[in-house]
Amino acid sequence: MNLILFGPPAAGKGTQAKRLTAERGYVQLSTGDMLRAARKSGSELGQKVAAIMDSGSLVSDEIVIALIEDALAQNKTAPGFIFDGFPRTVAQAEALDAMLARHGKQIDRVVQLEVDSQQLLDRVAKRFAEEGRADDNPESYKVRLNAYLAQTAPLIPYYEQKNKLRGVDGMAGIEDVATSIAAAIDAR
Numbered sequence: 435m436n437l438i439l440f441g442p443p444a445a446g447k448g449t450q451a452k453r454l455t456a457e458r459g460y461v462q463l464s465t466g467d468m469l470r471a472a473r474k475s476g477s478e479l480g481q482k483v484a485a486i487m488d489s490g491s492l493v494s495d496e497i498v499i500a501l502i503e504d505a506l507a508q509n510k511t512a513p514g515f516i517f518d519g520f521p522r523t524v525a526q527a528e529a530l531d532a533m534l535a536r537h538g539k540q541i542d543r544v545v546q547l548e549v550d551s552q553q554l555l556d557r558v559a560k561r562f563a564e565e566g567r568a569d570d571n572p573e574s575y576k577v578r579l580n581a582y583l584a585q586t587a588p589l590i591p592y593y594e595q596k597n598k599l600r601g602v603d604g605m606a607g608i609e610d611v612a613t614s615i616a617a618a619i620d621a622r
């Protein structure tokens with residue numbers, strides 16, 4: 435089972451991806467986590483993307499596609515993948531389909547966390563206070579939300595046409611969201 439957790443920034447994708455990893459052994463592939471790790475390591479890539487990430491804009495398709503390509507090659511025996519924060523553009527989605535096909539795999543399901551963006555602002559303000567992620571500050575978060583609406587939301591019809599998309603209520607509690615996601619994954 436290869437799954438995309440889909441939704442705007444701070445919808446809870448990372449939290450739910452970690453649960454699925456623990457419960458089902460799927461491998462979580464989060465381009466945001468990979469880019470943050472690159473920054474922490476001080477690598478050339480990390481330095482290149484730092485300012486873009488802090489602004490809330492998307493880094494180039496080329497960079498994130500290469501990260502996913504490496505991760506797929508390194509996890510050939512994974513029982514499944516959970517893509518979290520990737521793909522974020524139609525070009526990334528097309529590249530993902532092609533990369534998976536080369537490994538004899540495909541996206542089986544796209545679970546969309548349906549959320550209220552106004553309430554997300556509160557969630558992000560709380561996370562900013564607790565974790566201090568630079569791109570959770572209100573200005574950057576607005577840029578991230580706009581990037582989602584302009585560049586990522588077009589993936590909804592892309593996956594709808596392939597009949598892969600299932601929506602769940604992302605504003606429910608963490609346990610209830612997890613239950614709905616499990617049902618969306620296991621439904622035929």
Ligand code: AMP
Nearest residue numbers: 465466487490491492493498519520522
């Ligand atoms: P995230 O934690 O997924 O919200 O990612 C944090 C930041 O990393 C985003 O605001 C982007 O600057 C960058 N990023 C992560 N994933 C992608 C992606 N798939 N495409 C472009 N930029 C990304």
